[in-house]
Amino acid sequence: MKIELSWPEPVLWPNNKAHDMAKARARKVAKHEAYYAAKQALDGQPFAQSSDAVISVKITGHRPRRVRKIDTDNLQAALKAALDGIALALEIDDSHFRPVTGWGQDMPPRGRVVVEVGE
Secondary structure: EEEEEEEEOHOOOOOOOOOHHHHHHHHHHHHHHHHHHHHHHHOOOHHHHHHHOEEEEEEEEEEEOOOOOOHHHHHHHHHHHHHHHHHHHHHOHHHHHEEEEEEOOOOOOOOOOEEOOOO
């Protein structure tokens, strides 16, 4: 299943020193966006994985033009709320996710993230 998300807000990045309330609002928005994107990708079908199986998650970041250098582990940390939303939509525990993060082509001007869940 392929899920396309917008580029994470700057306050979600681990090194950002934003106020906790700003971070909480951004996490909520990211979680809801990912939840509804995953529900749309499911298209009413149940997720076909065992609830206790290891689930591969491939994260591909397509950087905005203005972003130069980012570590893959920082991208994965910025997507924590989004991965929680995807797990909620799939009705599974996100502790079964085994994410692998990489980079795709840069996407001016905004960027995006593609999350592929399963096989």
